[in-house]
Amino acid sequence: MSTAQPPTTAIIGAGISGLSLALALNQQSIPCTVYESRSAPLNIGGAITLFPNGLRVLDALGIYSVIKPQGYSFDALYFRDAAGNLTETHEFGSEAKYGYSALRVYRHVLINALLAALKDRGVRVEYGRKFSHVITDDEGITFAFTDGSQEPAAILVGADGIHSTVRKVLYPDLGPPSFVGQIAMSAAVPTAQLNLPAGADLREHLPATFVSQQHGAFVMAPQGPDGSEVIIAKQKRVPVDPRREGLAAMLANKEAHIALLRENADAFPDIVKNAVSDIPIDQLFVWPFYVVPRLERWASWEKGRGRVVIVGDAAHAIPPSSGQGVNQALEDVYMLSLLLGNKGVDEAEPLGFWQKYRQARVDRILKLVEQIDLRRLPTDEVEEKVVKEPFELGWLYGTDLRGDVDAWVRDNAKE
Ligand SMILES: Cc1cc2nc3c(=O)[nH]c(=O)nc-3n(C[C@H](O)[C@H](O)[C@H](O)COP(=O)(O)OP(=O)(O)OC[C@H]3O[C@@H](n4cnc5c(N)ncnc54)[C@H](O)[C@@H]3O)c2cc1C
Known part of the structure; x- marks a missing residue:
């Protein structure tokens, strides 16, 4: 004591x-x-x-x-379809309305x-x-x-x-x-890799959720004060709790993790394909969802x-x-x-x-x-x-x- x-x-x-x-x-x-x-x-x-x-x-x-x-301050997240068309905009913050923009830190x-x-x-x-x-x-x-x-x-x-x-x-x-039957997988890549049009305003493109009718969603959000890095993430249904059924093995197998992030990227717009083209292995995460x-x-x-x-x-x-x-x-x-x-x-x-x-x-x-x-x-x-x-x-x-x-x-x- x-x-x-x-x-x-x-x-x-x-x-x-x-x-x-x-x-x-x-x-x-x-x-x-x-x-x-x-x-x-x-x-x-x-x-x-x-x-x-x-x-x-x-x-x-x-x-x-x-x-x-x-x-990284921003006000909105964009929902886009698999062709890249804007389908919805979600408000995340606004200095004018609430006194604060959203902040990714x-x-x-x-x-x-x-x-x-x-x-x-x-x-x-x-x-x-x-x-x-x-x-x-x-x-x-x-x-x-x-x-x-x-x-x-x-x-x-x-x-x-x-x-x-x-x-x-x-x-x-x-x-x-209890495990809710979903996991998120993520990685961080340089924003430059996305090949956005020269002079593009990053805040007009990201953060964004790209939704494919067959393959679910792919999420991308800038981080770092200048948005020079982007987190890329996928949410996936899995039948069993990966923490019990081999999360350690999954985490250890970086190549399998990268393959899952890349899976079906062809069904998404170029920005997604570019994002997964080169995934560094040092910032990979898997998060099982519990309630x-x-x-x-x-x-x-x-x-x-x-x-x-x-x-x-x-x-x-x-x-x-x-x-x-x-x-x-x-x-x-x-x-x-x-x-x-x-x-x-x-x-x-x-x-x-x-x-x-x-x-x-x-x-x-x-x-x-x-x-x-x-x-x-x-x-x-x-x-x-x-x-x-x-x-x-x-x-x-x-x-x-x-x-x-x-x-x-x-x-x-x-x-
Ligand atoms: C993939 C993912 C993305 C997320 N993104 C966001 C986001 O963008 N925005 C957001 O708001 N939230 C986000 N969250 C949720 C957020 O991470 C959690 O809600 C938040 O971390 C909860 O904080 P906490 O301090 O309550 O618990 P924790 O962060 O879990 O902290 C608990 C602490 O208690 C310690 N501890 C545990 N047991 C003991 C013990 N017996 N004795 C002493 N210490 C102990 C742990 O080591 C830990 O340090 C995200 C979560 C995940 C999984």
Whole structure:
């Protein structure tokens, strides 16, 4: 057990949820420590897309101005058919409407910015500490790590991702996340390889999803501040969970991975054929898609007992096709920190408000994901289920979490 002052809040997991929660709590003057099982910050997975709703949170945390110059800003994603004709445009952001364009930024850029801000503020992030279980939650919590060490906390937050161990404290009988029968495969190639017309404005071409009626979709999105690199990705139905049935073998076989990315490229426009013409083997990824069932509660919050909360993917894994996983995690942690920082309302109620508010948004996003996924799969599988109207996304991008929390606090303040 460490001899330092016991933290009031222990955050398990130094992914984007855990680190941003630590920063948000620090902003509310709530002390915390982050414990991460890995030995060092994770540096994989290419870039992530941050939407206005997530960027607004990062702005409030002082991180947006740090990452913006390191990311690729854009407002729209284009859907094109197999001949390259534009079929739909999806809004991803707009400075005029929401205050922010969308930003594609390497995951490690965001993680490093959060770590630097935490270091500046003296918030501890301890690596090589894998949470195991809660020992007692009578008055505050004492919990154990897999190496047998222990720590105390008043609040234990599980920001430990889709395969969360802290979730088991709330749901001891819940099975592992289920595989949804789809994987994404991706690689990164130089944008120059696409052979766009000389002088072309990259933002008029990409990011784009090319949809073939027979072969599904091929996604391309620029990354790096100048868009000089493009991620190329395919979503594919697979009958069995590749993590159980040989994901390691699949990852090891780089040539097979490249062959899958190239499969049926002839059915797509030249830009796709060019993209797959030369695929470097050092940036290949396979991501199986998992879901956790809709959970009744994300917190155990009884007076006089240790409290447990789960956030981000641990609470509500959202299929990656929405691009909202990180953005929703940022909404979770910012709103939670505002509510925990407010002392004017009775203890447990803010958590009930938080989950109801957050769950309603997650549910709406899951419906959106269903539609996005339908557009990315071969038409014969899905034709009759596709909604043709363009998406209206003001509810998603324009949300004012601080305003909504302030209004709720005003309405629920103790006499
Ligand atoms: C292919 C793909 C593309 C994506 N693209 C986007 C995108 O463009 N935009 C977007 O918003 N989202 C995207 N997502 C989703 C996004 O990656 C996740 O929603 C997000 O990473 C969740 O963050 P998290 O911090 O909750 O969990 P994680 O990132 O999984 O972090 C959990 C952390 O907890 C640690 N941990 C786990 N168990 C323990 C333990 N027992 N003790 C201590 N530490 C532990 C882990 O090592 C890890 O560091 C994408 C996901 C995939 C798969």
